[in-house]
Amino acid sequence: MTNHEINISxxxxxxxxxxxxxxxxxxEEAVKALESSLSPYxxxxxGTAVLLQSxxxxHASNQENVAYPSGLCAERVALFHWGTAHANDPIVAMAVTAHTNEFELTKPITSCGACLQVMAECEKRQHQPFRILLHCSNGPIWEVEGVQSFLPFMFFEDRLIQQPSL
Structure with a gap:
């Protein structure tokens, strides 16, 4: 048996x-993105703001639907938009923030596992990590260099990448 340890900073x-x-x-741009959140449930x-190299x-926000699986997190809305319209302009940093009137947020929220996996795929697509800022209006801001710290065992299988036709 070999014991391994993972550390994040x-x-x-x-x-x-x-x-x-x-x-x-x-x-501040992530806070502005909160305005378009559709979260009645x-x-x-x-809210998310993504800074590109250019x-x-x-800007993106979470979009809920009464059929819960049909909604989408702010992070994935932003990253899918990047992938369809700006994929040749690398992501430098991403800020994520949240707000609710139901209780006070005193620490940053973290992205869900599905969003982390999409972040990982975006980093792989652009061949470089990007910084992630988790912002809390009433508390600290956490800065992480690349998604690896959140998702050390991210799913990648290079054999699933489609090979170009000859």
Whole structure:
């Protein structure tokens, strides 16, 4: 038997004021994205802002449906939009924030496993990781370099990649 250990590291900032100007702006853009959240069932709004290498910022929010599996998280809305319209413009950073009137959020929310897997696929597609900022309006901001820290055993099988036809 071999024992293995996985360690992660992340930075924690007390407030957005502790961030550099670019990251502060990205977190503020994620807050703006909350406005388009369609969350009448959970009453839990999630907003995402994605900074591309060109300086373009993509906005997205969670979109719920009464048939719950039909809804989609803010992160995947943003990343699928990137993949269809901006895939040649690499993702530099992504900020995710949340808000609810039902209770006070005092720490950042983390992305669900499905969103983490999509993030991993996007990093692989662009051949480089991107920074993820988990923003909490009433608490700290967590910064992580790449999705590997969240999902160390992400699913990849290179043999599933379609080979070009000859």
């Amino acid at each position: 992340f930075k924690e900032y007390n407030t957005v004021e502790d961030l550099n100007i670019s990251d502060k702006l990205l977190c 959970s009453k839990f709004k999630v 300086g373009t910022i993509l």
